[in-house]
Amino acid sequence: MDVEKYLSRIGCSAPCSPTLKTLRHLHLNHLLTVPFEDLSIHMGERKRRGGFCYENNGLFSWLLSQLGFEVHILAAQVKNRFTGAYGPPFDHFIMMVTLDGHRWLCDVGFGDGFQLPLSLETDSPQRQSHGVYRLRAQDNLVFMEVQSRGDAVKPEEDTAWNALYKFTLEPCQREDFRAMCDYHQSSLSSIFFCKSLCSLLLPDGRITIIGRKLIITSLHTEEDQPVKTTTDFTDEEITELLKDKFRIMLPSPLTPKDVDIVLMDESRFACQ
Numbered sequence: 445m446d447v448e449k450y451l452s453r454i455g456c457s458a459p460c461s462p463t464l465k466t467l468r469h470l471h472l473n474h475l476l477t478v479p480f481e482d483l484s485i486h487m488g489e490r491k492r493r494g495g496f497c498y499e500n501n502g503l504f505s506w507l508l509s510q511l512g513f514e515v516h517i518l519a520a521q522v523k524n525r526f527t528g529a530y531g532p533p534f535d536h537f538i539m540m541v542t543l544d545g546h547r548w549l550c551d552v553g554f555g556d557g558f559q560l561p562l563s564l565e566t567d568s569p570q571r572q573s574h575g576v577y578r579l580r581a582q583d584n585l586v587f588m589e590v591q592s593r594g595d596a597v598k599p600e601e602d603t604a605w606n607a608l609y610k611f612t613l614e615p616c617q618r619e620d621f622r623a624m625c626d627y628h629q630s631s632l633s634s635i636f637f638c639k640s641l642c643s644l645l646l647p648d649g650r651i652t653i654i655g656r657k658l659i660i661t662s663l664h665t666e667e668d669q670p671v672k673t674t675t676d677f678t679d680e681e682i683t684e685l686l687k688d689k690f691r692i693m694l695p696s697p698l699t700p701k702d703v704d705i706v707l708m709d710e711s712r713f714a715c716q
Contacts, residue, residue, distance in 0.1 A: 655702025
């Protein structure tokens with residue numbers, strides 16, 4: 445791969461020295477320019493678009509390494525928003541970057557997650573443009589949590605926190621994720637197989653397509669509460685929206701998919 449072309453793709457320019465300022469800039473720009481999407485699963489190809497965690501974070505970790513950052517790949521287990529149970533090991537690909545002895549969590553492949561690297565040196569809330577996050581350590585696990593929408597004005601002791609995923613700090617190799625990457629592309633229990641989706645961070649919210657629905661979330665509103673609008677479209681209109689809103693030119697027609705997820709027996713992962 446070509447570092448300069450990668451940087452150009454996300455609206456950055458070389459040279460990029462391995463500093464915290466650079467890391468923050470690259471992380472945010474990647475989220476603003478490269479969609480979180482699974483369209484190749486439903487079309488059988490990939491051309492200059494985006495991807496889900498194994499692809500986006502896999503590429504981003506490579507870029508950081510090429511620029512001189514100290515990068516360690518980590519494995520996370522995502523919390524199922526329907527059952528509350530956590531997925532299997534290697535469910536999610538994330539990374540830790542160490543700068544001057546300070547550790548930072550990076551993740552440009554989760555979808556609606558944090559916008560800037562999170563410090564792993566504190567369990568205090570970390571406020572960003574689109575939400576408030578924290579990394580809570582418990583035994584050998586770290587829980588990545590987001591503050592519930594609308595709780596920003598509550599005292600800290602009354603705040604509700606929702607875990608998005610959990611992970612350990614044990615370094616992994618790319619090959620460790622191969623089986624779960626295959627699983628997410630073929631299992632009736634995977635959201636990526638059951639639903640065609642494409643999502644992109646916006647300066648003031650997020651735009652997402654799931655199946656034939658366009659979902660726009662606006663964060664900075666007069667009521668100071670997020671506003672979400674959902675609109676149904678036809679197959680042809682979805683193709684046009686992908687071009688207009690995400691700059692994705694599909695080489696062949698896409699049949700949007702949005703079927704129910706078959707919940708797996710997650711009891712076998714309860715002790716993980």
